[in-house]
Structures are given as C-alpha cells and as structure tokens.
Amino acid sequence: MEPTSSPSSQTVVQPTIVNLPSISDLFKQSWHIFSKSVFNLFILSIISVATGIVLFGVMAIVLILTIGGSWGSFTSNFQSNNVVTFGTLLGRIAPVLIIQIIFFSLIGLIVGITFGNSQILAVDSADNPQPISSFIKRGFKLSFPVILTSLLVGIFILGSFFPIPLIALLFSILFSFSGFEVILGNHNYLDAIRRSFYIISKNFGGILLRGFIFSLLTILIQNSLTIVLIFFPRLITIFILPCIILQLAFGWYALAFLITLYKHARSSVDINGKSSLKWAILSAVIGWIFITLIGFYVVKFIKSYDWNSIFKNSTSSYPYPMIPPGQSGSKERYDQFNKNSQQKQDYLNKSKQKIATPSP
Numbered sequence: 001m002e003p004t005s006s007p008s009s010q011t012v013v014q015p016t017i018v019n020l021p022s023i024s025d026l027f028k029q030s031w032h033i034f035s036k037s038v039f040n041l042f043i044l045s046i047i048s049v050a051t052g053i054v055l056f057g058v059m060a061i062v063l064i065l066t067i068g069g070s071w072g073s074f075t076s077n078f079q080s081n082n083v084v085t086f087g088t089l090l091g092r093i094a095p096v097l098i099i100q101i102i103f104f105s106l107i108g109l110i111v112g113i114t115f116g117n118s119q120i121l122a123v124d125s126a127d128n129p130q131p132i133s134s135f136i137k138r139g140f141k142l143s144f145p146v147i148l149t150s151l152l153v154g155i156f157i158l159g160s161f162f163p164i165p166l167i168a169l170l171f172s173i174l175f176s177f178s179g180f181e182v183i184l185g186n187h188n189y190l191d192a193i194r195r196s197f198y199i200i201s202k203n204f205g206g207i208l209l210r211g212f213i214f215s216l217l218t219i220l221i222q223n224s225l226t227i228v229l230i231f232f233p234r235l236i237t238i239f240i241l242p243c244i245i246l247q248l249a250f251g252w253y254a255l256a257f258l259i260t261l262y263k264h265a266r267s268s269v270d271i272n273g274k275s276s277l278k279w280a281i282l283s284a285v286i287g288w289i290f291i292t293l294i295g296f297y298v299v300k301f302i303k304s305y306d307w308n309s310i311f312k313n314s315t316s317s318y319p320y321p322m323i324p325p326g327q328s329g330s331k332e333r334y335d336q337f338n339k340n341s342q343q344k345q346d347y348l349n350k351s352k353q354k355i356a357t358p359s360p
Helices: 025-081 088-124 132-141 143-161 165-174 178-183 188-201 203-230 233-267 280-305 307-314 333-358
Strands: none
Touching: 025 088, 025 132, 025 203, 025 233, 088 132, 088 143, 088 178, 088 233, 088 307, 132 143, 143 165, 143 178, 143 188, 165 188, 165 280, 178 188, 178 233, 188 203, 188 233, 203 233
C-alpha cells in the first residue's frame, strides 16, 4: 500500500526566482526597450512642454490682471488725494498673489507627475504598444498615490537625516523603487515603500554596483560633451541642438535602464515579500522630534526680540511718513513732512558753511 500524502507534506509551488543580469546584458535590454518606446516618449515630452507653456501663460495672465487691478486702484486713490502707501497696497494683494501662485504650482506639480508616470508606463509597455491617451489617463490616476508615497518617503528621509545623515542616504537608496511599485507594482503608500525596501535589500550589492557603473558612465559622457564645448566654443552654435537632443535621449535611456533593473530585481525576490519599516519609523520619529525642538527654540529666539522697535529704528530715515496698513494718509501730511525735511536740510547746510568758514 502506497503511503498517502498529507496536506502538510505537499510541495508548495514557489515563484521562479532569477538572478540579476550582467551589466552588459542590462545595457542591451535597456537599449531594446528604449528603441521601442522612444517615439512615445518624444510625443509625451512634446505634450508635456506644450501643457507647461499653456499653464505658465494662464498663470502669468491671472497674476498680471490681479496686479494691474490693484495698481489701478492705487493710482486712482493717489489722484483723489486719498494717499495709500505701497506697503499697504502690497499687504492687500500679497495674500491673493500667494494663493494664486500656490494654486498654479499644485496644478503644475500634478501635470509634471502625470507625464512622468506616463513615460514610465510607456517604457513598461514598449513590447505592447498602446495609445498615448491611455498612458496619460493612467498617469493622471496614479498621480495622487505617487505624490502621497513620495511625501511619505520624504518624511522618512528628512527625519532620518538628523540622527545620522548616512541613515538618510541608505533609506534614499532603499526607497528608490517606491515610485515604480506604485506605478508598475500596484502598491500604494507604505506597501510600496515596504516592497521597495524588500526588493533592494535582497539585491543591495548588485543594484548598487550596477547603479554606480551607470552613474559613472553618465557623468563621463555628460562631462565629456561639456569639456568639448568649453575648449571649442565655436562648436556651440553647431552642436547646441544635437547636445540637447542627446541629453534628452540619454535621460530616456536612463529611465529604461532603471525600469529594466527594477523588473529584474523584482523577479529575483518573493512576489509577496515585504520588509518591516520599524527602524525607518524609529529613526524618522527621533529626527522629527529633533526638528521640532530646533523649530521651537528658533521661534522662541525670534519672539525674544522687540522687532517693532527694530523696524521703527530702521525706517526712521524713510523719505515718507509710515502709514499703518489699512489706513490712508493725506496730501497735507506729505507736504508737512517734506517741509520739515527741507528745514532740516537747510539747517545742515548752514552748519556746514559755518564750519567751513574760518574765524577772523
């Protein structure tokens, strides 16, 4: 009679785990992906630049209209002898301008993240062509998870910098695949950070070596182009456009290289593996406590000074009378101030003449 196998003795099928490719194979595979996705990357870059120009133009028009309207009100008040200082005008429009700049900056951030995600998706789908619009739609949907995940990574790294800067450098390396995990790995927030930590920690030496070699080659190529243009300045007008195109293409190839390295590193570990972030959280908490204490003492130091008296002393020689924000002056006040200033100047001139005139 053959022995029956119990459930505990059954073999569990594990995912196929492969090693990282050699640096030469990695360069070849990256070139293959780059060559197939370069057209989509070019189109996405054109759309991104055009969108940025339109957004900047709209922001400029809104800011100009805001400043122009406030300036018109300022000049009309001045002509009607209801004098308003420039500081009062700036105090009125500054909050509006700050809100507008923050609003357009957030839109610009979302647009930039969207097209960055779209380029990653285009490289990932190099062997499976898709419409450009699908990359942009998916990139926009992933923009908020990418922003929040990047914000968490920034909190970890900045907090870890103050206990020991080398810890922050180590975490910046271990968390570098977090964005790819959000966009390509379907993980969000802390799960993406844990996966990135796990993937890189299992292949730390191989990833670091390949990344170092690629970074070294990047520095050599870019610096060689710069050196050539420095020693042969006449070539700038001829090679400036090819150099820009070459730099752009090299950035796309770098993206293909990183994505290829990420895919191989992800395939070399357990598909469900994640690392604990307890040490990262602990170091970040210690660092942020330190940052909070520094901020508290800085605020306390600032409040310890009588800034009102310092400001009054620094503005005592201002050529116009100081008018509190929100209040308007009058033309008579300015005339009286100018009259007093003229009297003081005449007195100083007479004193100088007396000193210069020798006594008999």
